[in-house]
Amino acid sequence: MRLLYIKRKTKTEQRYSQKMGRLDTKVTYVKQYFLGLPIKTLHKYRETYYGEVKDCEDCMLFI
Structure with missing residues (x-):
């Protein structure tokens, strides 16, 4: 068993962007485990409809 490792997990979330409105996107979280x-989330990014990969900073979580 490893003590420290990194894992990726993808889940679907609803996000809101000012340009596009409400979006259903696949968000990938890269987390560090002990x-x-x-322990912490190293990076999170989303995949667009056209296959581009973007950072999640430009859109908010839609509740």
Whole structure:
């Protein structure tokens, strides 16, 4: 068993962008784990409809 490792997980979220409005996007989280417990999120990014990869800073989480 490894003590420290990095894992990627993709899930669908609803986000809001001022230009596009409400979006259903696939958001990928890159997290660092220690003994199976998540320590911190290193990076999160989303894939657009056209296949581009963008950072999640430009759109907000839609609740």
